[in-house]
Amino acid sequence: MGLPNVSGDLSAEMDVDAFRRLFPLRFYERHLVESIRPDARPLGRARDTTLALGAVASADGSALAKIGLTTMLAAIKMEVMTPSTETPDEGSIAIDFHMPPICSPLVRPGRPAEAEPVVSKQLSDTILSSGMINLKELSLINGKAAWMVYLDIYCLDADGALFDAALLSAVAAFSHLQIPVVSLNDHGKVVLMSEENEGGKDPVNKEKRKLTLSSIPFSLTCILHKNYILADPTAEEESIMETLVTVVLDSSGQLVSLYKPGGPVLAYTSAIQDCVALTRQRVKELRKILDEALSGMEVY
Template identity: 80%
Template sequence: MSTTNGSNDLSSEMEVDAFRRLFPLRFYERHLLESIRPDGRPLGRARDTTIALGAVASANGSALAKIGCTTMLAAVKLEVMTPKLESPDEGCIAIDFHMPPICSPLVRPGRPAEAAPVITKQLTDIILSSGMIDLKELSLVSGKAAWLAYLDIYCLDADGSLFDAALLSAVAAFSHLQIPVVSLNDNGRIVLISEENSGAMWEKEPVNKEKRKLKLDTLPFSLTCALHKNYILADPSAEEESIMETYLTVVLDSSLQLVSLNKPGGPGLAQTSAIQDCVALTIKRVKELQKMLNEAISDMEVD
């Protein structure tokens, strides 16, 4: 009798899986009627999220961020540059988002992922326009030397909401960033002072006398929502993104001020209430992420 039941259960699972593959939208709509998703999440809930600081030992600042299975590794490396003539007291930030073939079967070896340059531009726009980093904080010697911060983000698993996870990893990496000690040598060149030579005598005082955290102002966080009929699905997975046409990404800073609204493609939003509902979900999400990041920073300081 148990063998028969087992066979029936297996047959039923196969039928459900086949229906899901053949009619994915109808499959989802059956769940949406019950205000739940196939993975068991309520419509407005994001996936489980984790942040780990200091994931890359050789970087000046780094973080590993996971939203569900979507995984981002961010690393910041500092180099000395000559400031631009029009901004002699400012450093620079250069951002690059990478999608190696390991992150998704949709990314083919030897062919750059179409999403990579789009997300690179989005990240650059948001980080620079949000006011998170005062570029004057990266100045060393006015008109002569400043820090160039290279931020590289590697997508290790692309399972939806890529921009949200990439931005979270970027903010976490900058929160972990420590600016090293440098001094001027006899020739007036900037020299990095390592722990080994920290006791050496210099002709001039160190430009910055001790390692310091980069001062950050309000931090930007985002939430992407998929919109289908009257339903709003927070933090869509890759499967949900593949079958739904309309998305809205809301970026708020840690003081809950609006930084950006982005709707890439799909039908227009007929109802203002849908935007308001997405913003409300983002406010809740920002509070969660801010608390999570603060806890990760506290854990690092204790260690």
């Protein structure tokens, strides 16, 4: 490799892949000035997204969501619990996000990924604050029995925008969820029909049912770099450009939350407004993908 020329144009004197590895930010900025990204996407376009419902046969509700290469598997299991005295007519939801070592070379065996508790809390806050699920709908017998909903999300491939894919898989799993049938046994205890079907009294709920979901949240993560906004970043883009903004809107376009984990403080609001506008477009796409998945159509 020769010495750089007077203008400092190193890219003219080395292999493109080498230039990308050694000077990743300069490599990206050469594309950004043309309003394009190395994967040929326009700056404001998200990656191809797919949904598959019922991916885990043993779960009460499940979904596999892919945004580009980022892949999430969400599964829900229901258990009967005694509700708290503070909310005797409500059930509960527990959400855990997992990043096994297979999802990324950055995740080491035996060491929990730093993103796990962050994404878990963000998911819990978003799902509960959005009003998507009425916890009273999870009540079985006031003060005596309610549903405990365990939602586990496993990241199978981490290639950026983890929260967006995790939230989409969670929403799809709740949309696919069928609440099991339960009955009272001879001791007055609420049990699953499959456990004590013959010895039970009249069912508490006579057939499996779906939750009534409202204000369904969807999100879009954007990178802000100089005057550019990159929607749905890859892991490479997230690693070289610091300022991330995640906008969460419900299916009617109302703001649920805005999350900015790091990067410099923004001194202007126009970039945030542009991110919200991009998210509104994305919500329409995701709503359509979810509806098509629910209707049994395969989405590409």
